[in-house]
Amino acid sequence: MIRTAFAATLLASTTPLLAETHTISPGEGAQERLQEALILAQPGDEIVLEAGRYAMSDGLSLDVDGVTLRGAGMDGTVLDFTGQQGAGEGLLVTSDNVTMRDFALENPKGDGVKSKGADNIVYHRIRVTWTRGPHAENGAYGIYPVESTGVLVDGVKVTGASDAGIYVGQSNRITVRNSIAEANVAGIEIENSRNALVEHNIATRNTGGILVFDLPNLPVMGGGNVIVANNLVVANDTPNFAPPGNIVAGVRRGTGIMVMANENVLIEDNILSGNPTAPVMVIAYTQPYDDDRYNPLPREVVVGPNQFDGGGYDPQLDGAEMLLAAFGGELPPVLWDGLGSLSAAEGTMGWSLNLPEAGKGLGGAQPGLMTVDAPADSFDRSGIGAPAELDARLQS
Amino acid sequence: MKHLGVFFCALLAFASAAAVEARRMAPEVSDAAIQGKALPRTLEEFGFFIHADAQVPTLGVIPYRLNTPLYSDGAEKLRFVYVPQGNKMQADGEGLIDFPVGTALIKTFAFGEGEKRRLIETRVLLHRADGWLALPYVWNEEQTQARLAIAGARVPVTTPEGEKISYRVPNKNQCKECHGLNDAVVPIGPKARNLSREWLEANIGVVPQGADTLPVWEDRSPAGTNAVARAFLDVNCAHCHRPGATASNSGLDLRWEQDDPHAIGVMKRPVAAGRGAGGLLFDVVPGKPQESILLHRMLSNEPGVAMPELGKATIDREGADAVRRWIEEMPQ
Numbered sequence: 001m002i003r004t005a006f007a008a009t010l011l012a013s014t015t016p017l018l019a020e021t022h023t024i025s026p027g028e029g030a031q032e033r034l035q036e037a038l039i040l041a042q043p044g045d046e047i048v049l050e051a052g053r054y055a056m057s058d059g060l061s062l063d064v065d066g067v068t069l070r071g072a073g074m075d076g077t078v079l080d081f082t083g084q085q086g087a088g089e090g091l092l093v094t095s096d097n098v099t100m101r102d103f104a105l106e107n108p109k110g111d112g113v114k115s116k117g118a119d120n121i122v123y124h125r126i127r128v129t130w131t132r133g134p135h136a137e138n139g140a141y142g143i144y145p146v147e148s149t150g151v152l153v154d155g156v157k158v159t160g161a162s163d164a165g166i167y168v169g170q171s172n173r174i175t176v177r178n179s180i181a182e183a184n185v186a187g188i189e190i191e192n193s194r195n196a197l198v199e200h201n202i203a204t205r206n207t208g209g210i211l212v213f214d215l216p217n218l219p220v221m222g223g224g225n226v227i228v229a230n231n232l233v234v235a236n237d238t239p240n241f242a243p244p245g246n247i248v249a250g251v252r253r254g255t256g257i258m259v260m261a262n263e264n265v266l267i268e269d270n271i272l273s274g275n276p277t278a279p280v281m282v283i284a285y286t287q288p289y290d291d292d293r294y295n296p297l298p299r300e301v302v303v304g305p306n307q308f309d310g311g312g313y314d315p316q317l318d319g320a321e322m323l324l325a326a327f328g329g330e331l332p333p334v335l336w337d338g339l340g341s342l343s344a345a346e347g348t349m350g351w352s353l354n355l356p357e358a359g360k361g362l363g364g365a366q367p368g369l370m371t372v373d374a375p376a377d378s379f380d381r382s383g384i385g386a387p388a389e390l391d392a393r394l395q396s
Numbered sequence: 397m398k399h400l401g402v403f404f405c406a407l408l409a410f411a412s413a414a415a416v417e418a419r420r421m422a423p424e425v426s427d428a429a430i431q432g433k434a435l436p437r438t439l440e441e442f443g444f445f446i447h448a449d450a451q452v453p454t455l456g457v458i459p460y461r462l463n464t465p466l467y468s469d470g471a472e473k474l475r476f477v478y479v480p481q482g483n484k485m486q487a488d489g490e491g492l493i494d495f496p497v498g499t500a501l502i503k504t505f506a507f508g509e510g511e512k513r514r515l516i517e518t519r520v521l522l523h524r525a526d527g528w529l530a531l532p533y534v535w536n537e538e539q540t541q542a543r544l545a546i547a548g549a550r551v552p553v554t555t556p557e558g559e560k561i562s563y564r565v566p567n568k569n570q571c572k573e574c575h576g577l578n579d580a581v582v583p584i585g586p587k588a589r590n591l592s593r594e595w596l597e598a599n600i601g602v603v604p605q606g607a608d609t610l611p612v613w614e615d616r617s618p619a620g621t622n623a624v625a626r627a628f629l630d631v632n633c634a635h636c637h638r639p640g641a642t643a644s645n646s647g648l649d650l651r652w653e654q655d656d657p658h659a660i661g662v663m664k665r666p667v668a669a670g671r672g673a674g675g676l677l678f679d680v681v682p683g684k685p686q687e688s689i690l691l692h693r694m695l696s697n698e699p700g701v702a703m704p705e706l707g708k709a710t711i712d713r714e715g716a717d718a719v720r721r722w723i724e725e726m727p728q
Contacts, residue, residue: 035547039568057550059699061569085550086564088705094572110670110700116645117579139700140670146645163670170645217658218647218667219639245666245673245689287665290658 059087071103268304
């Protein structure tokens, strides 16, 4: 307790004494007034967006450290980008220690909110909605932090993203929780990132609920140390509407939780139902690649106790009919390609493709029941999740 | 012929009159405005021009051009550099010129020709003690004043192709989206490889190795398909698509000096292109421009698909042709 108080004093002393609040209201010139406030803000300032609908003609951006951008609730303050004429996202943040809370973005032409190289960032109760529902021409990502250390996404809601609703890429120390990802291609995606905690979320009506990927040829690789726990992953049955060419365009409709490549991933205490291809899927990277730094295998993936309500009852897989017949009408809930290393809690039902090697297609597949060991040691949770001081910001 | 002689005399007379006037009227550049802490509200405060509307620079403000320029909806661009007295630019290698603190880089964007030319905006890049600062100034309708537009602006213009567009003046943050490198603001254009030998000789006194190697755009055919396209990509794309810059997370590196085919997009899969990929699988497919995401995004002007993301409301046909030919001729 003494330590906490000391830390709080330290934090307080880094905030300028004359932090100001700038209040913006909707109406004529809101684009310029808001953008000007975002540029002229000083570290520690708060920009308050009054309730109402703001018609935006261009993307917004913030490049000042320590600014809070606060609306009057995700249903009260709406930044409407339906008429957006330029920029690749609705709001771009490129500074550290920024807090965004309690507002919504609708129909951004590209991504919703992107934060790049923005350390210790908080997204709290932000809503990003493409109001026409799933559509290939919706923007790619709703909430999009990338190349950052310290990311807390809490209580957000994203609907309609043509790639991933909540996408965290090439980052470290991440928490995504208490959020709803609905009717996106991928609900929540953790990509080429380390030390991520994904918990207490709802992923529903997506093509795939929660994805943990590691891809080659990126500046940051070696994804791992990821916990996916206590999520409700249900009815992810929207046909894939991603434009072809994107990695998520290959995600099969009805995937619950999917791990591709990566190391040290724990999947436990989730409730999974209505994911007709595979409630849990653990596979190697499927494409050919040319990158010496990259390991395409899933390593040390642990499927702990989860609540499975059924398995793959309508799989979008080659040879589905034969597979269903072979497994008695429904595929067991865990699908593994047989590559890398996987362990699962006792009693977890699964099947394996028993592939001989990565990146060579399904030619050598010999589907059969999955036989893996129970997890050997307790999962090392140290250092996983967003730094504690990000939580503290939500109290203010 | 006689007419021409008369005209020529008149021109001389006008020129000498202008010179007299210039000596009398030439403002001194304000080093305080460039190096101070404030954000000058008008362009006039810098004192860069004798006749700002005609873009006649004052003493010490040196015009320059780039061999291959960035496309900006077909705007005419007038570039100037100012270095404070007693300081020098230095050129070491083919890259960015080393500008001393106190330098100002000035770029005016104009549409229309001759009498009809209208200045839209002037962007300045100021080298202050704590780094470079980028500021946009927007010209008024009467062309008498350019005011700081920190949040940017939209201005209706007609491009040289006759297209009516809503031209976007970038806001201060958007300046950094292109000019940002490893978290600092830096100049992009004035690299030795993209400046003429003559200009370097006259203004810096050295012509470093690798200088003047990018093709002169309007006379580009002798340079060959590869050099033209790579110069175009370097100038138009690589300020973001390189390590340490805005699009670093894409893994695409389009700098002139990058020679790894995969890094420049050959058979490289997109990362975060989203719908921008347009259903295509690779950035560049040798021999198949129509299957290459790179060209697809150049040929779009829809936000979320179009590349570059900023500073472009129309399609650069010449640039797209250069890239199309490059992909077509690329060995499969």
